[in-house]
Amino acid sequence: MSAEPRPPDFRRASAAALADGQLRANFRRAMDGLTSKRAAQFADPVEWRDLRALGAAIRARTLVRLPEHLARLEARCRENGIAVRWAETTGEANAIVLEILRRHGATRVVKGKSMVSEEMHLNDFLERNGIESLESDLGEYIIQLDGETPSHIIMPAIHKNRGQIAKLFGRRIRDAEYTEDVDALTAIARRVLRRKFFEADAGISGVNFAVAETGTLCLVENEGNGRMSTHVPPVHIALMGIEKVVPRLEDVPPLYSLLTRSATAQPITTYFNMIGGPRGPGEKDGPREVHLVILDNGRSRMHADPALQATLRCIRCGACMNHCPVYARVGGHAYEAVYPGPIGKLVTPQTEGVDRRADLLEASSLCGACGEVCPVGIPIPELIVRLRTEAAAPGGTSAVLGRGGARHRLESLAWRVWSAVLSRPRLYRAAALAATRLGRLVPAGLPPLSAWTRFRSAPRPARRSMQELADEEGIPDA
Amino acid sequence: MTDASSRPRAVYYFATCLVDLFYPEAGLSGIRLLQREGLRVVFPRGQSCCGQPAYNSGYAGEAREVARAQLRRFPGEEPVVVPSGSCAGMIRRHYPGLFAGDPDEGVARAFAGRVVELTEFLVGVLGVRLADRGSPVRVTWHPSCHALRECGVDREPTELLAQLANVTVTPLARDKECCGFGGTFAVRHPAISGAMADDKAAAVEESGAGILLSGDAGCLMNVGGRLAARGSRVATRHLAEFLWERTRER
Amino acid sequence: MPDGSRERILARLSRGSSPEPAGEPDFAVMARRAVRPEERYASLRRAMEAVRAEFLETNEDDWAGRVRAFAEAEGIRSIAYGPGTDAAGRLESSFRGSPVRLVRYDRPIEEMKGTLFDAVDAGFTTTRGGIADTGGLILWPTPEEPRLLSLVPPVHLALLDAARIHGSFWQAMRDEGWAHRMPPNALLVSGPSKTADIEQTLAYGVHGPKRLVVVAILPRA
Numbered sequence A: 001m002s003a004e005p006r007p008p009d010f011r012r013a014s015a016a017a018l019a020d021g022q023l024r025a026n027f028r029r030a031m032d033g034l035t036s037k038r039a040a041q042f043a044d045p046v047e048w049r050d051l052r053a054l055g056a057a058i059r060a061r062t063l064v065r066l067p068e069h070l071a072r073l074e075a076r077c078r079e080n081g082i083a084v085r086w087a088e089t090t091g092e093a094n095a096i097v098l099e100i101l102r103r104h105g106a107t108r109v110v111k112g113k114s115m116v117s118e119e120m121h122l123n124d125f126l127e128r129n130g131i132e133s134l135e136s137d138l139g140e141y142i143i144q145l146d147g148e149t150p151s152h153i154i155m156p157a158i159h160k161n162r163g164q165i166a167k168l169f170g171r172r173i174r175d176a177e178y179t180e181d182v183d184a185l186t187a188i189a190r191r192v193l194r195r196k197f198f199e200a201d202a203g204i205s206g207v208n209f210a211v212a213e214t215g216t217l218c219l220v221e222n223e224g225n226g227r228m229s230t231h232v233p234p235v236h237i238a239l240m241g242i243e244k245v246v247p248r249l250e251d252v253p254p255l256y257s258l259l260t261r262s263a264t265a266q267p268i269t270t271y272f273n274m275i276g277g278p279r280g281p282g283e284k285d286g287p288r289e290v291h292l293v294i295l296d297n298g299r300s301r302m303h304a305d306p307a308l309q310a311t312l313r314c315i316r317c318g319a320c321m322n323h324c325p326v327y328a329r330v331g332g333h334a335y336e337a338v339y340p341g342p343i344g345k346l347v348t349p350q351t352e353g354v355d356r357r358a359d360l361l362e363a364s365s366l367c368g369a370c371g372e373v374c375p376v377g378i379p380i381p382e383l384i385v386r387l388r389t390e391a392a393a394p395g396g397t398s399a400v401l402g403r404g405g406a407r408h409r410l411e412s413l414a415w416r417v418w419s420a421v422l423s424r425p426r427l428y429r430a431a432a433l434a435a436t437r438l439g440r441l442v443p444a445g446l447p448p449l450s451a452w453t454r455f456r457s458a459p460r461p462a463r464r465s466m467q468e469l470a471d472e473e474g475i476p477d478a
Numbered sequence B: 001m002t003d004a005s006s007r008p009r010a011v012y013y014f015a016t017c018l019v020d021l022f023y024p025e026a027g028l029s030g031i032r033l034l035q036r037e038g039l040r041v042v043f044p045r046g047q048s049c050c051g052q053p054a055y056n057s058g059y060a061g062e063a064r065e066v067a068r069a070q071l072r073r074f075p076g077e078e079p080v081v082v083p084s085g086s087c088a089g090m091i092r093r094h095y096p097g098l099f100a101g102d103p104d105e106g107v108a109r110a111f112a113g114r115v116v117e118l119t120e121f122l123v124g125v126l127g128v129r130l131a132d133r134g135s136p137v138r139v140t141w142h143p144s145c146h147a148l149r150e151c152g153v154d155r156e157p158t159e160l161l162a163q164l165a166n167v168t169v170t171p172l173a174r175d176k177e178c179c180g181f182g183g184t185f186a187v188r189h190p191a192i193s194g195a196m197a198d199d200k201a202a203a204v205e206e207s208g209a210g211i212l213l214s215g216d217a218g219c220l221m222n223v224g225g226r227l228a229a230r231g232s233r234v235a236t237r238h239l240a241e242f243l244w245e246r247t248r249e250r
Numbered sequence C: 001m002p003d004g005s006r007e008r009i010l011a012r013l014s015r016g017s018s019p020e021p022a023g024e025p026d027f028a029v030m031a032r033r034a035v036r037p038e039e040r041y042a043s044l045r046r047a048m049e050a051v052r053a054e055f056l057e058t059n060e061d062d063w064a065g066r067v068r069a070f071a072e073a074e075g076i077r078s079i080a081y082g083p084g085t086d087a088a089g090r091l092e093s094s095f096r097g098s099p100v101r102l103v104r105y106d107r108p109i110e111e112m113k114g115t116l117f118d119a120v121d122a123g124f125t126t127t128r129g130g131i132a133d134t135g136g137l138i139l140w141p142t143p144e145e146p147r148l149l150s151l152v153p154p155v156h157l158a159l160l161d162a163a164r165i166h167g168s169f170w171q172a173m174r175d176e177g178w179a180h181r182m183p184p185n186a187l188l189v190s191g192p193s194k195t196a197d198i199e200q201t202l203a204y205g206v207h208g209p210k211r212l213v214v215v216a217i218l219p220r221a
Helices: A010-019 A021-041 A045-064 A066-079 A090-103 A115-119 A122-128 A138-145 A162-172 A182-199 A225-231 A249-263 A299-303 A308-313 A325-330 A341-352 A358-362 A369-373 A380-391 A409-422 A425-441 A449-453 A466-473 B017-022 B024-036 B052-057 B060-073 B085-098 B105-114 B118-125 B145-149 B156-162 B190-206 B217-229 B239-247 C004-014 C037-049 C063-074 C086-095 C109-119 C169-175
Strands: A082-087 A108-111 A132-135 A202-205 A209-211 A216-221 A235-241 A271-275 A289-295 B010-013 B040-042 B080-082 B115-117 B137-142 B167-170 B211-214 B235-238 C054-058 C078-081 C101-104 C122-126 C129-131 C137-139 C155-161 C185-189 C211-217
Touching (some): A010 A021, A010 A325, A010 A358, A021 A325, A045 A066, A045 A249, A045 A308, A066 A082, A066 A289, A066 C004, A082 A090, A090 A122, A090 A235, A090 A289, A108 A122, A108 A182, A108 A225, A115 A122, A122 A132, A132 A138, A182 A225, A182 C109, A216 A225, A216 A249, A225 A271, A249 C169, A299 A308, A299 C004, A308 A380, A325 B190, A341 A369, A341 A380, A369 B145, A380 B052, A409 A425, A409 B052, A409 B060, A425 B017, A466 B017, A466 B024, B010 B024, B017 B024, B017 B217, B024 B040, B024 B235, B024 B239, B052 B060, B060 B085, B080 B085, B080 B118, B085 B105, B085 B115, B085 B145, B118 B156, B118 B239, B137 B156, B137 B190, B190 B217, B211 B239, B217 B235, B235 B239, C037 C129, C037 C211, C054 C063, C063 C086, C078 C086, C129 C155, C129 C169, C137 C155
Parallel strands (some): A082 A289, A108 A132, A108 A202, A202 A235, A235 A289, B010 B080, B080 B115, B137 B211, B211 B235, C078 C122, C122 C155, C155 C211
Antiparallel strands (some): A209 A216, A271 C185
């Protein structure tokens, strides 16, 4: 149970974000850049269509046989000398990591970026257990210095501008001269982290793709901190969600291409690191031990539903949030969740309960921009509606956590009345008559209308409905 | 474009609830545009709503009952023309799933297959050629998200506008970004929706157009309402109404 | 050792039926990426130079001399390398008499860490080839040429045989049969290390090498 004083409320959190002009400007500029660059990467519509279909098919088919592929991954990893552990919950995963670190007397850890580790709140857990866990990806390093969580899954410090980062470095890094020059700031981080890589007892990373066929863990990065974290320290612990497995090595290039072009609009990243085991016979470097921790944390529940299973196709590219008009205006922190943006609207309610996080489900206009760019074809708006339906369900059971918990008596009554009237032609005509004659009398200042009229002038029903006018004009009825 | 032999002689018209109550002239304009091409247009009274507001809110049962009532009003096989990409998209894409396992599933699927958005029909089936009878005007076009992404309507409206000699379509910045209506989203998350509507209104004003056009009544109400609140001089029109106004004989 | 979590997770995943999704994955789109052999070097070079990789063009006979000349001109004082290969032998011959010191990475990292991190200016490695469409070098570190040579020193000198450039990553792994045996580490390198984490502004030389210099062996015309 978290120690939060109040439950997450997207309306409140987003109102604060909307009022922050600097934040809005930072995000708007960032999203505009990311979306136009991505469009340039996928300029050929036929290639996009076919590559995306391939990516979707690979991911969908993987999920159908997920247990087989995971079992094979484990077997091949073990053959390669990678130790494999499974964790149902984040608590278990944290305990496994701690046990491995304690066994080696490790007190200093360097970390590559891993969203799974965010789910685990791993850094906090390790700190509480006396182990320093330092983020080495520049964006993660920045927010860790400032005691924040990521606001975007690919660019965690996207909400900060250089002035804010300069002040932060000046305040928190010893011997750092104040500078707003990006190259100089980067050089400071390089200097600090280089020492940390050198001294670390263990390195922790995520996994972008885990290949079952060969027992290979693939990591995508531009900075080099991932390779540093996974090759320099004597112990490497890799964390992955159960959905990150791909069946065959040849499945990797199409997914890798979709990922880099969708996430950062690059045809390829600086490094693509394929880890097939610890230091091999005769090798002079590489970790002596490699551990893989496979985490469930609610994913098997998502997997149980044939439609919601598509949530697990996600390759964590971030394109959905880059194109989301809501995310672009409020940024990631307003979601008060590990995963923000459209994918977060699917993952978070399913892991925490559609009743607890109905606020996120409502916060979408269903514009579909996300589904349009998802490289693995997750039908995000459709699944949001599905989850809304689960949240409002009158009864029954399903795989979905918190089903029916967000059904409100007043709202369900309103929809029942709405349905009763609009499904009866004569009642509808009568209601239309009332609306057109009396609609202007409804006070625009009362809820729910007031939510509208705060920002817009009130819509006025026409004096006569179209059906009335059509009667007069003699337009044929059925 | 289809040849004369596959042109229907009669079509149904599903006006949508927002058009019926807020934009009746737009609805009638759509019918007149079709009638002018020699079609018999049947407009069953007592039709109401495609069910989308309830469906999107998670009240599928209530949506289905309203949808079922619409199925009954359009017997036969004629195409059903709809002056809204949002509603046409709802019916085409979601009625089959909404009625899965229901006794009316077959009827619903058939109905979904008959639905065509108005500009899709004008361009793709009728191949209309419009003659502009109005004086020069600058307009800007807002494509509704659902029309674009649920219904696949993208080039038809701009093709129709391009046929009007005295109409200049000025580009709209971030035109494909949502205007913030989203049905009940506007009421549940007014601040964000308001911010989106405001950005869209600002883009409309910057476009230099005198009239904002859209094919979706919800978007029009939303952006038009925001423009009015900003004291803007830009007018709003539904595309069907605009096309009829510009091309009807005086 | 029985793992309860494992069993429970796999059991949950095995329950229930999911409809088999329509469509066999169709890799035709990957095959269409083919870059013609005669265009591959140019394509790779263009793509890599766009992300600030540097190129020294040379040939099979002269490459080691070229590397020496480059190192001396750039003020590189020391280069770590992996002894025991043909390329290493060529390098050793060529650098005899040079003020540039060759540093042998011939002991485990535990004994070499300080040297690698703080006392060499560059690391030299061979490569297995390259990929043309996106740019990129293929490296399979070996006992002779350890992993950190291409990562820790601030400059990475990479020897590329232009005749061993594949059209794409997908083609490379298929043509070379990687699925049959993967080494403990394989990697693609496409340029010097970089980040855009500060205001989405590109900055080079973050944690990996600040410079990637590709020593490209072109066939004699």
